[in-house]
Amino acid sequence: MRLTHLADYAVVMMTAAARRAPSARLSATELAEETGVPLPTAQKLMQKLSAYGLLVGQRGFGGGYALARPVGEISLADIVEAVEGPIAMTQCVGHEDGSSDCALDQHCRVKPHMGIVGNAVRGALGSVSLQELAR
Structure with missing residues (x-):
């Protein structure tokens, strides 16, 4: 079994997001720059992760995305299933x-x-938390 590029990128992006403060707002542009994931792909993945309930979006001034749950409550399986x-x-x-x-x-x-x-x-995959991946 091998993860697709999209699932791999989602794990990389979520791991980068997990290293931020719990209430930090994230943008696709910031995560793309930090991780090297192409911006259009980062935008697409953030929408998928949001639709799956792993990220929550806020529009307007100070908007962006934030993790929907604490990093210890998000698993590798959650991220893979959100994309795949x-x-x-x-x-x-x-x-x-x-x-x-x-x-x-x-x-x-x-x-x-x-x-x-x-x-x-x-x-x-469910036994590996985002918190562990972010270390």
Whole structure:
């Protein structure tokens, strides 16, 4: 399993945000400059992270984004899922309705167990807090 560039960038940006004061307002421009993430990508990611509830935005004078929760309450799994969606190890367990486009679906004896694997991976990522990453 490998994180996409967007998920990787989101982790880098959230880690940079976590190093600031808890109530600090963040802008995409500042985080892009600090992290090296291209500005359009930083803007896109901040919107995704906000929509997922990891950042809160405030418009107007003194506006920007802030972390929505304390850094110890945001996990690596939260950040990855905000960008990538639910963590699933295979295509067959990635569909919420249980459907699959796999040719082996009707005969597969592994599929029922892949949810266990996905939950284990999510648990491992969930055990790493943003606070730990920011150290």
